[in-house]
Amino acid sequence: MAVGRELLDLVVERIGQKGPLTFAEFMSLALYHHEYGYYMRDRVNVGRDGDYYTAPAVHPVFGALLAEQISEMWRLAGRPPSWQITECGAGPGWLAGDILEALERHHPDCFAATRYEVVEINPALRAFGERHLRERFGPRVRWNPAPGVRAVEGCVLANELLDALPFHLVRGEPGGRLSELYVGWDGCRLVEVPGPPSTPRLEEYFAVQGVRLAPGRRAEVSLAALDWVAEVARMLVRGYVLILDYGLSAAELYQPDRVGGSLRCFRNHRLHTDPYAAVGEQDITAH
Ligand SMILES: C[S@@+](CC[C@H](N)C(=O)[O-])C[C@H]1O[C@@H](n2cnc3c(N)ncnc32)[C@H](O)[C@@H]1O
Known part of the structure; x- marks a missing residue:
């Protein structure tokens, strides 16, 4: 069936x-x-063979631009020696790869401080991302199998999660x-x-x-999006939240x-x- x-x-x-x-x-x-x-x-589901496109599926420049923003956040936070990016709803991990690649190339000091945590509820996408990101970036990247966010000092990032x-x-x-x-x-x-x-x-x-x-x-x-934002606010010890999604003002x-x-x-x-x-x-x- x-x-x-x-x-x-x-x-x-x-x-x-x-x-x-x-x-x-x-x-x-x-x-x-x-x-x-x-x-x-x-x-x-995302990309040419899937059902829709998201920015990371189109070009790595999106991740490179976010890497610029994230390295600025790191500098504004006082260049902490340990800085965590937690990406929620990371799909196959393309954005994670693009951000880390750009940080390594253009902001090596920020890259050296960065640990990247991927949160994704789909086990198959998690396994796919884990394979290719681990190969390239080693233990700098880790996976949180649970849908929730763990305590973060750094940046919580979500691209096209809340609309889903x-x-x-x-x-x-x-x-x-x-x-x-x-x-x-x-x-x-x-x-x-x-x-x-x-x-x-x-x-x-x-x-x-x-x-x-x-x-x-x-x-x-x-209401789930409001609950998600509240949970992130609770878990953010110090740092920034970067949410990218489409939407309109109430007006x-x-x-x-x-x-x-x-x-x-x-x-x-x-x-x-x-x-x-x-x-x-x-x-x-x-x-
Ligand atoms: C629209 S896709 C976006 C994927 C990716 N961020 C991108 O930009 O291509 C939404 C993703 O969020 C994941 N997701 C949905 N709810 C989640 C949750 N509560 N925690 C973690 N991941 C979740 C889905 O499995 C899916 O991979």
């Missing part, structure tokens, strides 16, 4: 057991189920109310089922930004003409907006 079918059966079984899932729960299964999740499979974390789907209702869109099963297909918010954090999220969604307007809320994101939200899916370099097609075989993301 194809992976998509296996995963869909599993999603339907979960819905049968506990009722409609939050979109974040659905997305956790679709992207991160340990066996069938899109990001947990034994394949590199599970988010909730919500919709504005008359009277300024908010509903959450859950994922249900109508006997033939996955369908969206509106209901009350699963957590007060969703309403708080908009209240903090002073945003009220117009009736019918959809939006995505990544742009919640413009009246953007009623459909910003959810996007990528498969074979094709962009579409149906997260319920090809479950487990496509990337799901949002701004």
